[in-house]
């Protein structure tokens with residue numbers, strides 16, 4: 054079975070790293086090759102671990118590539134947007150208080 058390339062899915066079987074993860078079946082979504090949820094740290098909802106040096110390791114996570122991954126990333130990216138907006142708000146308030154000109 055093949056899957057049509059669209060705004061929620063594409064698969065680049067010509068990639069020099071394909072398949073970067075082992076998945077059963079034909080479905081393999083390359084859309085989130087670099088997972089946008091990485092920035093959420095421990096809140097991403099994926100199957101991560103941390104190395105002894107404190108680096109987040111996503112090598113065991115299949116979420117962005119498997120069926121349902123697109124919807125999962127979309128559902129969690131709202132949290133990332135919320136956190137960035139909150140950080141921006143806090144930074145703007147601090148700069149305003151300190152009289153900084155942007």
Ligand code: SF4
Pocket residue numbers: 088089090091092097098099100101110111114115116117
């Ligand atoms: S690949 Fe998986 S573990 Fe890594 S950030 Fe994305 S969802 Fe989290």
